[in-house]
Amino acid sequence: MEFKLTEEQELIRKNMREFADKYVEPIAAEIDENSRHPAEVFKLLAEGDWMGIPIPGEYGGAGADYLTHILAVEELSRSCASTGFTVSIHVGIACMLVLLNGTEEQKKKYLTPMAKGEKLGAFVLTEPGAGTDVMAATTTAVLDGDAYVLNGTKTFTSNGPTGDFYMVFAWTDKAAGRKGMSCFIIPRGTPGMTPGEHFRKMGLRSSQTSEMVFKDCRVPKENLLGKEGAGLxxxxxxxxxxxxxxxxxxxxxxxxxxxxxxxxxxxxxxxxxxxxxxxxxxxxxxxxxxxxxxxxxxxxxxxxxxxxxxxxxxxxxxxxxxxxxxxxxxxxxxxxxxxxxxxxxxxxxxxxxxxxxxxxxxxxxxxxxxxxxxxxxxx
Ligand SMILES: Cc1cc2nc3c(=O)[nH]c(=O)nc-3n(C[C@H](O)[C@H](O)[C@H](O)COP(=O)(O)OP(=O)(O)OC[C@H]3O[C@@H](n4cnc5c(N)ncnc54)[C@H](O)[C@@H]3O)c2cc1C
CATH class of the missing domain: 1.20.140.10 (Butyryl-CoA Dehydrogenase, subunit A, domain 3)
Incomplete structure (x- = not known):
């Protein structure tokens, strides 16, 4: 049993510490006060290959291990928990969902720009009536020709107002219970999907959180992530x-x-x-x-x-x-x-x-x- 990080992990931790000290710590109080998403910091994080650490190089990531990504989130959060969280949910959930479940085409089209930090991912599951009880969700996705049509309201979506690619969960067959929910990759700007205003929160204020409203939102069949019914x-x-x-x-x-x-x-x-x-x-x-x-x-x-x-x-x-x-x-x-x-x-x-x-x-x-x-x- 070894209780030490590898040289590479130590180096990346040190580099992230320096990055956070230089670019994040000086603005952390201001972005908290103003609930501001620091786009300039995310541009630098992208340039430094910090937005897809555990994603293989062929899909735009740094090809390191998951622990290395975790060290980066820890160091960022030491300066600003909001910035650390934004990286965490983008990489740990949005990118990982596509890496683990996406087709080759989806990985090229969606994962690669996310892992490069050119696009920001979001995870859209919670609803006003369905928090801990995910099964109480009501958003539906009905197949209509070559597209699914989504209707419903999600809430508490981190990166809602600022995201580019949304991983959205909806029932394709509610009667099938745990095997009836599916996941869709929906790009910002898709007609029928409207992010709400940023919520004012007690903390984590520079992380942008909002509702997401779906009204007859048509999503091409090829945007289904994984198999139909595998969403949960x-x-x-x-x-x-x-x-x-x-x-x-x-x-x-x-x-x-x-x-x-x-x-x-x-x-x-x-x-x-x-x-x-x-x-x-x-x-x-x-x-x-x-x-x-x-x-x-x-x-x-x-x-x-x-x-x-x-x-x-x-x-x-x-x-x-x-x-x-x-x-x-x-x-x-x-x-x-x-x-x-x-x-x-x-x-x-x-x-x-x-x-x-x-x-x-x-x-x-x-x-x-x-x-x-x-x-x-x-x-
Ligand atoms: C800032 C912020 C960011 C978020 N980001 C995202 C996001 O990006 N994507 C997303 O999908 N969601 C997101 N969420 C939603 C978050 O995951 C939910 O708020 C959380 O899962 C709890 O759901 P709820 O708020 O509806 O509380 P509820 O489920 O209503 O729970 C209220 C209380 O009851 C307790 N409780 C509920 N059921 C039980 C039970 N069976 N036994 C014991 N206790 C129980 C809970 O633990 C809690 O204490 C975010 C929330 C916030 C506040």
């Missing part, structure tokens, strides 16, 4: 990949909370001494560092299993559950260590605290992760 299985496999990304996002957030807490507690003097000298403060930092390590190992292990072509569904859920809840626990503590200053705009820990909350909710809530884990261990 594909969505669940997509979640497995995406959840490791959310775990990495959480690890990046905890690392940033720890960095800020160490720095501030050594600088802030009360009663004549740095507050870090108080056991109450230093133990908070000890707990933070310990759970950071545990979260990081769970996350890397899940990614490593994926790279070994082993099952990683349970491990992805465990990593996401633990890392996201740890992110919430420790960003609360990081604010506490900063006292009143941590409660004010301008303190990085204030943003980390708001950003951490979403990691317990999307790509399956903590309760949903416990369902996945218990379903596996009680089998």
């Amino acid at each position: 299985v594909m969505a669940m496999a997509g979640f497995d990949h995406g959840r490791v990304g959310i775990a990495a996002q959480s690890v990046g957030i905890i690392q940033a909370a720890l960095d800020e807490s160490i720095r501030y507690s050594k600088e802030r003097v009360q009663f004549g001494n740095p507050i870090s000298r108080n056991q109450a403060i230093s133990w908070m930092i000890a707990n933070m560092a310990t759970e950071l390590q545990a979260a990081r190992f769970l996350t890397y292990h899940a990614a490593w299993l994926k790279d070994q072509k082993q099952g990683f569904s349970k491990e992805a859920a465990m990593a996401k559950l633990f890392a996201s809840e740890a992110a919430m626990r420790h960003t609360i503590k990081a604010v506490q260590i900063h006292g009143g200053y941590g409660y004010c705009k301008g303190a990085k820990v204030e943003r980390l605290f708001r950003d951490a909350k979403i990691t317990e909710i999307y790509e399956g809530t903590s309760e949903a992760q416990r369902m996945v884990i218990s379903g596996n261990v009680l089998r």
Whole structure:
């Protein structure tokens, strides 16, 4: 058993750290404040081959392993959780869905520009009445000649207002239950598909989230991704990949909370001494560092299993559950260590605290992760 990254993985982590320090950290507070998608950063990420790290070179990616992509998401999220998440859902779900299920033609037409970062992907599953209960979805896709016609309303689509290629899930045969949902690749601008306005959110504010309305939206048959009826299985496999990304996002957030807490507690003097000298403060930092390590190992292990072509569904859920809840626990503590200053705009820990909350909710809530884990261990 080896507890170390390869030289290449270390190098990519270092390069991403430098990239994030130079281009992301300086604007992170501003894009949060203005809920702004930093298109200029995504242009640079594309130029640096960061938008398709685990995608084979023949489809425009960097041809590295999944763990390397996870390291990049972690480092980006350490500076800005929104930017890290946008890369995570684009690569981990949208690109992976096409890589694993697409035809050769679909991979050339859709995956290649996504992996090169020329186009941004989105995952369109959740509906107003169907969150955790995916089976309650009502969006339909009816075959009409050479096209499927989609009708329905999706919500909480990340990259909704900014995306180019949307992976949309709809019932082709509701009566077939779990074998009745299908997935379609729908390019932006397709008549009948309308992204809504960006939602105003507590955190993750520069990641763009919206409704997606489908009204008699005609999608050519060749845009069906995978087999008809295989959509739900594909969505669940997509979640497995995406959840490791959310775990990495959480690890990046905890690392940033720890960095800020160490720095501030050594600088802030009360009663004549740095507050870090108080056991109450230093133990908070000890707990933070310990759970950071545990979260990081769970996350890397899940990614490593994926790279070994082993099952990683349970491990992805465990990593996401633990890392996201740890992110919430420790960003609360990081604010506490900063006292009143941590409660004010301008303190990085204030943003980390708001950003951490979403990691317990999307790509399956903590309760949903416990369902996945218990379903596996009680089998
Ligand atoms: C910022 C943001 C970005 C998102 N991005 C995307 C995206 O790109 N694509 C996409 O498709 N979706 C996306 N989502 C949707 C997200 O995945 C859902 O919000 C999430 O799955 C929960 O669904 P819900 O909000 O409808 O909550 P609900 O399912 O209504 O759950 C409410 C509460 O009840 C609990 N609960 C529900 N059922 C059970 C049960 N059986 N047992 C115990 N507890 C239960 C939940 O855990 C939760 O605590 C995003 C959401 C947000 C907020």
